[in-house]
Amino acid sequence: MELKPRLAAFDMDGTLLNKESQMTQVTKEACLKLQQQGCKLVLSTGRTFGSAQIPIDAFPFDGFVCSNGATVLESDGTMVQQTLLPNHLVADAIRALRQEVLYYEVHDTASNRWMIQEDRERLEALLNEDTSLEGISIRKFAFYKLAKIIRLQEMLEMLDDPKTEMVKLFIWHNDPELLEWVREQLAPLGSQVNITSSGRHNVELLPQGVSKWEGLQYFCSKWGIAAEEVMVFGDAENDREALTHAGYSVAMENASQEIKALANYIAPHHDEEGVARFIHERIIGGR
Incomplete structure (x- = not known):
């Protein structure tokens, strides 16, 4: 059965990127095809917005949840939400x-x-x-x-x-x-x-209270997308809340057993273009 998310959120290190911290051409093409089908794409990362830009090479994400949800930015980098440490x-x-x-x-x-x-x-x-x-x-x-x-x-x-x-x-x-x-x-x-x-x-x-899932709520509200229509890809402890609440939760093969237990689906290893393979095999079809 093909899955039909309306929003896909991607962790970066250990998920979207390979071990050289690159978003490969194969991964870019798979994400573009998903986006062309009407699915919104959001980066959901522990990185700062500036650091997140380095490996994606101007890929046109629809929004950014950065610093694990402490900052939320529109596709053009406009800050729309921030939560500060004392x-x-x-x-x-x-x-x-x-x-x-x-x-x-x-x-x-x-x-x-x-x-x-x-x-x-x-x-x-x-x-x-x-x-x-x-x-x-x-x-x-x-x-x-x-x-x-x-x-x-x-x-x-x-x-x-x-x-x-x-x-x-x-x-x-x-x-x-x-x-x-x-x-x-x-x-x-x-x-x-x-x-x-x-x-x-x-x-x-x-x-306190910050998480990637809380950051993603801004985009769910903006685009009228319910939690069950959200797909989250992640591999680490800071993905826990998002994997727990999303309708489609996808842990990477390289994640710990504890994180995998939270997910509905397991994608191949991040260094084997696991995100791209999952998109093709479970959402858009083809290779």
């Missing part, structure tokens, strides 16, 4: 995390990815430990090409300014035990924030 909590988190050598970024509504200069100087050895590790190439690209560097004192002063608009704190490390320590450090903030993950090697701090 600045004092970001400062508290930074002070706690600096006890260890961790890769972390603070993201704002303008897609800036801030890194503390004093901590950055401790990080290069960590990034060169294992060049084969999943996600390491993305971290290096952000570290050398995308990050905005700021001294600790300047960051704390910026966080004292009520005009500063932060939406996410992203933490990465290759040691699961250290990531558990991160969650323990952030736990006291738990009633005021949302702690999630977009992969095995990271932890993300978000505004």
Whole structure:
């Protein structure tokens, strides 16, 4: 039986993109065919809007849910919804995390990815430990090409300014035990924030009540689309709410068993053009 979603929402890393963080031509063509059949296409990602643009090569998505739902943008990049982290909590988190050598970024509504200069100087050895590790190439690209560097004192002063608009704190490390320590450090903030993950090697701090599913509600309302008409593709903890509520929930083969258990359907591995294959086999037909 062919499925008939009216809105398809795609996670990026581990889902829409291959292991080189590319949206392949085959995937683009499958998505375009789906769009031509009248289905709205929305990127639903933990990335900032700016970072999300890099691998899609101007693909004409109909909307964007970024920073795990903290920002929602129209197809032309116009911000229509944002939910901010309290600045004092970001400062508290930074002070706690600096006890260890961790890769972390603070993201704002303008897609800036801030890194503390004093901590950055401790990080290069960590990034060169294992060049084969999943996600390491993305971290290096952000570290050398995308990050905005700021001294600790300047960051704390910026966080004292009520005009500063932060939406996410992203933490990465290759040691699961250290990531558990991160969650323990952030736990006291738990009633005021949302702690999630977009992969095995990271932890993300978000505004309370924020999720990809909440972000998608803007587009459902705008286009008059019911939850049962929404298809969600995802692979990680930060896709949990969307996979739980969507009428058509699709987990990737590379997802954990826990995430797969939430889904109605399983798509092939993200590095085998799983999204494109699922679209062809279950929605539009053909190869």
